[in-house]
Amino acid sequence: MSKKQPCILVVDDEPNNLILLEELLALEGYTTISANNGKEALKFASQSPPDLILLDVMMPEFDGFEVCQSLRQNPQLKTIPIIFLTALDDEKSKLKGLELMGDDYITKPFNTRLLIAKVANILQLNQIRSQATQFENSQQTDEKSNLQLSAALRINQLLSEKFRLFVPDQFLSRIAPQGVDSIQLGDVVEEELTVLFCDIRGFTAIAELQNARDTFKWLNSFFQRMSVCISSNQGFIDKFLGDAIMAVFDKYECHSFNALKAAVMMQESLQDFNVDYHKYNLKEPLKIGIGIHTGIGVIGTLGSEKRMDSTVIGDVVNTASRLESLTKTYGCSIIVSEQVISEIERCQNNYQTGKRIETKHNSLNSQENFGNQIQNNQDNQPNYCDKIYYRWIDQVTLRGKQKAVNIYELLGTKNNIIEPEKITTLSIFNKGIKGWQIGKFAAALAYFQEVKRQNYTDHVASLYVERCQDKLGLFQIEK
Numbered sequence: 014m015s016k017k018q019p020c021i022l023v024v025d026d027e028p029n030n031l032i033l034l035e036e037l038l039a040l041e042g043y044t045t046i047s048a049n050n051g052k053e054a055l056k057f058a059s060q061s062p063p064d065l066i067l068l069d070v071m072m073p074e075f076d077g078f079e080v081c082q083s084l085r086q087n088p089q090l091k092t093i094p095i096i097f098l099t100a101l102d103d104e105k106s107k108l109k110g111l112e113l114m115g116d117d118y119i120t121k122p123f124n125t126r127l128l129i130a131k132v133a134n135i136l137q138l139n140q141i142r143s144q145a146t147q148f149e150n151s152q153q154t155d156e157k158s159n160l161q162l163s164a165a166l167r168i169n170q171l172l173s174e175k176f177r178l179f180v181p182d183q184f185l186s187r188i189a190p191q192g193v194d195s196i197q198l199g200d201v202v203e204e205e206l207t208v209l210f211c212d213i214r215g216f217t218a219i220a221e222l223q224n225a226r227d228t229f230k231w232l233n234s235f236f237q238r239m240s241v242c243i244s245s246n247q248g249f250i251d252k253f254l255g256d257a258i259m260a261v262f263d264k265y266e267c268h269s270f271n272a273l274k275a276a277v278m279m280q281e282s283l284q285d286f287n288v289d290y291h292k293y294n295l296k297e298p299l300k301i302g303i304g305i306h307t308g309i310g311v312i313g314t315l316g317s318e319k320r321m322d323s324t325v326i327g328d329v330v331n332t333a334s335r336l337e338s339l340t341k342t343y344g345c346s347i348i349v350s351e352q353v354i355s356e357i358e359r360c361q362n363n364y365q366t367g368k369r370i371e372t373k374h375n376s377l378n379s380q381e382n383f384g385n386q387i388q389n390n391q392d393n394q395p396n397y398c399d400k401i402y403y404r405w406i407d408q409v410t411l412r413g414k415q416k417a418v419n420i421y422e423l424l425g426t427k428n429n430i431i432e433p434e435k436i437t438t439l440s441i442f443n444k445g446i447k448g449w450q451i452g453k454f455a456a457a458l459a460y461f462q463e464v465k466r467q468n469y470t471d472h473v474a475s476l477y478v479e480r481c482q483d484k485l486g487l488f489q490i491e492k
Contacts, residue, residue: 051075
């Protein structure tokens with residue numbers, strides 16, 4: 014393609030549809046022109062012919078089919094590629110679109126991946142046609158064929174790169190081991206992994222005070238920062254859920270350790286983001302909650318033959334989501350499950366003692382291979398000996414479950430501390446927890462009150478002060 018970014022004319026009588034398409038195309042680097050009706054579309058196309066037109070069909074006065082017919086009858090505009098984007102899903106409408114020489118026909122609600130891929134494909138093919146026409150006037154037939162082949166390879170490469178923006182390599186390696194064409198509905202792989210859920214606090218209230226463009230701007234900046242934290246710790250994003258992120262960690266034996274480090278880095282990166290929160294028209298700094306759980310999940314394709322998606326499902330996903338929601342209740346930044354803590358402690362112990370860590374991905378049968386693996390751990394994998402700060406905060410029964418689980422608050426690592434005040438009072442807090450667990454409520458109360466005296470913002474300590482006072486029959490809550 015030329016160095017100039019392609020210009021796409023978007024035609025739709027619904028303002029919300031125009032805004033959505035403009036934002037989507039802008040994220041891909043395209044420039045756009047918007048028209049609210051058919052007459053306006055013909056005017057804009059005549060003044061400055063676009064590289065492609067996304068054309069709605071059902072519009073007052075001039076509908077999309079009439080616009081297409083007028084364009085095809087104009088010698089200067091007849092070669093502009095046109096993609097019909099409409100809610101009409103009947104065969105008669107699709108046939109009419111093809112008879113009018115539309116390049117493609119996509120029904121609403123549309124798959125954004127498919128739309129972006131087809132836009133890129135049609136633009137590339139149109140470029141190739143132009144190049145081929147010019148080439149015929151100056152080169153031999155065999156040379157032209159070589160150029161077309163090279164261009165086709167570039168198209169495939171471009172589409173593959175674009176596709177990977179929507180489906181990470183970690184998914185493709187499981188659901189499409191033989192290439193994208195091999196993807197089938199229902200292809201699944203079951204394995205142990207760690208899931209991280211991140212959610213922005215008060216997003217609904219923030220969005221109500223902003224226009225959609227401002228929200229898109231800071232959300233994309235925020236997501237970019239969080240994505241770097243996740244990918245740099247061997248994780249990948251399964252999906253963006255409005256204002257939330259679901260990330261998966263599956264590399265190395267101790268993927269829970271990678272998720273933990275990513276969570277700490279995300280909280281630190283948020284602090285950097287909040288330095289300039291005013292420039293995003295935000296009234297106050299953002300806050301996020303993170304939940305992490307390790308368990309068995311199923312990675313695969315879900316949906317229907319006409320619309321499928323890659324995803325992870327299983328109890329590991331539900332539990333991570335529940336833990337994230339508990340960060341609001343306990344006033345914590347990061348809550349992790351007992352499985353995460355146990356896995357990290359096991360990995361640290363094995364790393365320090367040089368013991369083999371068996372996994373279904375890397376089962377070693379010989380002493381020679383074992384020695385190579387230990388060396389590989391030391392050279393390429395995270396340092397599992399990093400000091401981790403965390404504290405037990407409660408035993409709860411998560412929504413939808415029957416068995417109570419232990420939950421922990423992550424405070425940081427040796428080199429990345431996110432809760433310094435809580436680490437300072439950690440030994441006192443743990444003594445209070447021990448007293449609470451064995452029923453020595455008076456002693457526990459004294460410890461928790463001391464924690465509050467040193468750090469009055471410790472919401473968990475305040476919670477246990479109230480619990481101890483309730484056990485002791487003291488109803489006067491400390492001011």
